[in-house]
Amino acid sequence: MTTKRCTMPFLRACAALAGVALIAGCASAPEGAAPKNSNGWVKDEVSDSYVFAYPLVLMDVSREAATGNAPGQAASNTLRNAQSLPPVGASSPPEPNLDTLVSTGWLDLGNEPVLISLPDTHGRYMDARALDMWTNVLWSTATPANERVNGLKAQTIAFVPAGWKGTLPARVKRIDVSTRYAWFIARIQTRGGADLNAVRRLQRGLRVAPLAAWDAHGKRAAQAEAQSGAGLSGDPVETGAPAARVAALDANGYFNRLALALEDNAPVPDDQHALKILGDIGVHPGDGAQLPSGSKDMAMVNAGLADGRTRVATPPSNLLAGNGWLWIGDDAGNYGPDYSLRAYAAWASPGLPTSRDEVRARVAQDSDGHALNGANRYVIHFSAKQLPPVRGFWSITAYTTDGALDGDAPVRIAFGDRNGARRNRDGSIDVHVSAERARGGSNWVPAPKGDFRLVLRMYAPKPQATDGSWQPAAVERQ
Incomplete structure (x- = not known):
């Protein structure tokens, strides 16, 4: 089976055209769009x-859920460190990670810069990244490309x-952020068991604090706020719950939250046409949403909301595809005007890194197109x-259809090349x-x-x- 993929130059054109089509507006309505003298345009817009706003609304809800003083929350500009791998049956966030322990925090840049110090990992794999409120990756350890494979140096x-x-301490890398808030995520590879202790020691070397808490030599001052999160298991930010909250919002709730979030987290200048369309339906930064309110208009508003929810959860046509697997290619983390891809990535993989950091491919059917089911046995050759x-390394993990670890599984493992993969004589792996x-x-995925x-x-x-020249092997039913 071949990989479904535009050639690279054409793919960029596809993404740009997708963004233009998505926000087609008053100057030249797309073919088939409702004319402005009817109320069908309300549904379309x-x-x-x-779709355009989904990443910002999701990030805003996620930040609100994760920050504060309630149990399970942490203050802005502090880190929460997962202390153990997620237990059997874990479901939040969806598709819990079994390869790494996660440290994460929400940065508030409203008053001053926020500095994050990463420790020397002494050869252990670690990746880290920061996303703006539109889910674009601002910075990651993908540059230089090979550094994190053999461990990170202190930075x-x-x-x-x-x-x-203002002035920053010496030898500090500056990253400019256009949104008030940013989401920081760091993952440290672990084999579980006793190896978790070594990862916890590295987590204690992660430091985050506002500029005022750092001295001129780039050292975190003693009075800087301590990190939080001891005793947590699994990924500490429950991205699944915010996604459910967003899906439950009605039109007024969704667009009111958007309008408030836009005040501190403006889109890029190239998104001005999208802002004009928001204005057409009564949504302006900092103001309460004034959606069309006539009875027929409200029906169109609700129809448009339902259509938007469906589109966000629908894999866009420019995903990479092969042998039933789907994954996001080179545009991950840097979406430009491809609002459909950006929204789907936020919905399917909150916090998705760039394609240089990590790729996540998913499959739910075998080579004959039948749903994967535990009553059968499969092999991937x-x-x-x-x-x-x-x-770096790779792994395969099985989840229920709603993204949970199997509650009845005797073990919770992610099979991969760093935990005993046995090769055949010809170098292949089953x-x-x-x-x-x-x-x-051997080579078992429960x-x-x-x-x-x-x-x-x-x-x-x-x-x-991620360039379309490789694809995962098919899942064959035995």
Whole structure:
């Protein structure tokens, strides 16, 4: 089966055209769009605006859910450190990560820069990134490309609010941020068990604080606020719950939250046409939404909202695809005007990094197009030349159809090349997927007994993982 992919120059054109079509406006309505003298345009523009705004609304809800003084929350400009891997049956966030422990925090740049110091990992794999409120990756350890594969060196990054003119400590990398808030995520590879202690020591070396808490030599002052999150398990930010909250918002709730979030987190200048369409439906930064309120108009508003929800959760046509697997290619983390891809990425993979950091491919059907189910046994045969192309490492994990770890599983493991993968004589690898342990017990991905999906994670992937020249092997039913 071939990989579905535009050539690279054409793909960029596809993304640009997708953005233009999404926000087609008053000057030249797209073919088939409702004329302005009817109220059909309300549905179209509400739907388009929902898709455009989804990442910001989701990030705003996520930040609100994660920051504060309530149990499970942390103050802005502090980190929460996951202390153990997620337990069997974990479901929040969707598709809990079994390869790494996560440290994460929400940065508030409203008053001054916020600095983050990363420790020397002494050869252990670690990746880190920061996203603006539109889910664009501002900075990550993907540059230089090979550094994090053999461990990170100690470094400090300053996230600076737009227009700030002050002086930073020496040897600090400056990253300018156009939104008031940013989301920081760091993942440290672990094998679980006793190895978790080494990761926890590295987590204690992560430091975050506003500029006022740092001295001129780039050291965090003693009075800086301590990090939080001891005792947490799994990914500490519950991205699944915010997504459900966003899906439950009615039109007024959704666009009111958007209008308030826009006041501190403006889109880029190229998005001005999208802002004009928001104005058409009565949404202006900082003001309460004034959506069309006639009875017929409200029906169109609600229809547009429903259409927008469906579009956000629908894989866009420019995903990479092969052998039933779907994954986001080179545009991950830097979406430009491709609002459909950006919204889908935020919905499917909150906090998604760039394609140089990590690739996540998903499959829910076998090579014959049937749903994966734990009543069957499957094999994924990677030839020696078809192994996942990574500079770091790769793993495969099975989840229920709603993204949870199987609550009945005897073990919780992510099978991959760093936990005992056995090769055949020709260098190939056969990965066995089943509810019961495979014969011989090697290269086994434990699967739920009902329908399930697989996620292939590739850390520090090589270019062929995202340029369309490679695809994962098919999942064959035995």
